[in-house]
Amino acid sequence: MSEAKRRIPPPTDDKVPLKANVFDKMQASNTQLVPLFPYFDRGAIVPAASLMRGGAGEGFADFGGGHAEFGHFFHYNDVDEVTIVWASDGGPRGAGLIRCLANHHGVKPHLRDPNDPDSFSVTVITQRQAESGPQREAVQFRCERCHETLIHHEYDATPPPKAERAADTEPYPALPTIVGSAEAAEAYNASEAARTCPKCGTVNPPFPLEQWGWSTHARNSRTVNAARRLLDAAARADR
Numbered sequence: 001m002s003e004a005k006r007r008i009p010p011p012t013d014d015k016v017p018l019k020a021n022v023f024d025k026m027q028a029s030n031t032q033l034v035p036l037f038p039y040f041d042r043g044a045i046v047p048a049a050s051l052m053r054g055g056a057g058e059g060f061a062d063f064g065g066g067h068a069e070f071g072h073f074f075h076y077n078d079v080d081e082v083t084i085v086w087a088s089d090g091g092p093r094g095a096g097l098i099r100c101l102a103n104h105h106g107v108k109p110h111l112r113d114p115n116d117p118d119s120f121s122v123t124v125i126t127q128r129q130a131e132s133g134p135q136r137e138a139v140q141f142r143c144e145r146c147h148e149t150l151i152h153h154e155y156d157a158t159p160p161p162k163a164e165r166a167a168d169t170e171p172y173p174a175l176p177t178i179v180g181s182a183e184a185a186e187a188y189n190a191s192e193a194a195r196t197c198p199k200c201g202t203v204n205p206p207f208p209l210e211q212w213g214w215s216t217h218a219r220n221s222r223t224v225n226a227a228r229r230l231l232d233a234a235a236r237a238d239r
Contacts, residue, residue, distance in 0.1 A: 015039055015044075018037050020036040020037065022036065022049050022086055022122065022124060023086075023087075023122065025049060026049050026051040026122060029049065029051060029213075030213050030216050030217055030220065031178055031212065031213035031214055031216060031217035032050045032051070032052075032212045032213055032214070033048040033049070033050055033125065033175065033177055033178055033181075033214075034048060034049055034050075034217070035047070035048045035175050036048065036049055036124070038172070040129060040159055040160075040173060040175060040176075041129065041159050041160050041161065042129055042130065042131055042132070042159045042160070042161055043128065043129055043130075043131045043159075044128070044129045044159065045126060045127075045128050045129075046126065046127050046128070046129060046175070047124050047125070047126040048124065048125050048126070048127075048175065048177075049122065049123070049124050049125075050121075050122075050123045050124075050125065051120070051121075051122050051123075052070070052109040052111055052120060052121050052123075053068070053111075053117070053119065053120040054068050054109075054111045054112075054113055054114040054115060054116045054117060054118075054119035054120065055068055055114070055115055055116050055117030055118075055119065068109075068111075068114045068115070068211070069208045069211065070108060070109045070114065070208060070211050070212075071108070071207045071208050071211075072106060072107070072108045072144075073106075073107050073108075073139055073140060073141050073142075073184075073185075073207070074104065074105065074106050074107065074139070074140040074141075074142065075104075075105060075106075075107050075137070075138070075139055075140075075177075075181075076103060076104045076136075076137060076138040076139075076140070076154075077103055077127065077137050077157075077177075078103065078130065078134075078135050078136050078137070078157075079127050079128060079129065079130055079135060080100060080101070080103070080127065080128070081100070081101045081105075081125050081126070081127045082098065082099070082100050082101070082125070082126050082127075083097075083098070083099050083101060083123055083124070083125045083126075084096075084097070084098050084123065084124050084126070085097040085098075085121060085122070085123050086122045086123065086124060087120075087121070087122040088112075088120065088121040088122070089112055089118060089119055089120055089121075090112045093110040093121070101125075109121070129159040130158070130159060133158075134156070134158045135156075135157045135158045135159060136154060136155070136156060136157060136158075137154070137155055137157045137176065137177060137180055138152060138153060138154040138155070138180075139151075139152075139153050139180060139181050139184035139185070140152045140153070140184075141184070141185075141188045141195075141204075141207065143197035143199065143200060143202055143204055144202065144204050144205075145197065145200050145202040146197060146199055146200040146202070148197050148198065148199040148200065150188065150194065150195060150196075150197060150204065151184060151187055151188045151194060153180065153183060153184035153187060155176060155179075155180035155183070156176070157176040157177065157180070170221075170225040171225055171228040171229065171232075172221065172224055172225055172228065173221075174217065174218060174221035178214050178217050178218060179214075179218045179221075181212070181214045182209070182214035182215045182217075182218045185207045185209045185212070185214065185215075186209070186215065188206075188207050189206045189207055189209060
């Protein structure tokens with residue numbers, strides 16, 4: 001193979017090369033799985049970062065002690081996800097660990113000790129968007145006692161074509177995984193009936209959504225998009 005054929009082509013005009021420092025990015029993050037770059041179109045490589053710390057009280061406010069409840073759920077994705085642990089204080093999944101996740105996998109923090117405020121991990125989960133056809137994801141909550149499915153929330157995560165945006169497209173689209181996960185957790189927490197196992201009768205505890213930040217991120221996304229559309233409308237009116 002010639003050297004020219006082995007060369008990576010230059011970036012297209014619609015996707016400017018960017019760089020990000022994962023540690024700096026997570027310092028200002030309001031959610032787990034925050035995208036490092038704003039590209040979610042077909043074929044895009046989407047790295048998203050997660051920061052977990054043990055011993056934190058509700059809303060990450062108390063780093064002096066207490067028990068961190070993160071819960072446990074299952075995630076399905078049509079495309080593969082690869083995780084890299086960038087930094088960790090130790091434990092079963094230390095820094096440098098690389099894993100390719102199964103399309104249907106359990107999700108929970110892998111901390112050395114969830115009760116220890118000095119226990120932490122910084123991880124990046126990367127997926128490559130589908131090149132063609134539909135792309136779907138799902139979030140599932142199961143009974144803690146017998147593992148019966150309580151909530152199965154499936155959502156469309158099909159990426160838009162490259163450089164193609166409809167008139168009603170949000171200026172700053174949120175990663176579908178964050179919005180879909182927030183919707184699933186909110187439905188699960190909405191009532192005791194939703195958390196009651198139809199098989200064994202166990203009333204499962206609410207999911208600690210505040211620890212994951214999805215609803216906050218989804219709400220902020222709606223707000224900034226509404227603000228930008230209002231600004232664009234004002235600019236058009238002044239022409």
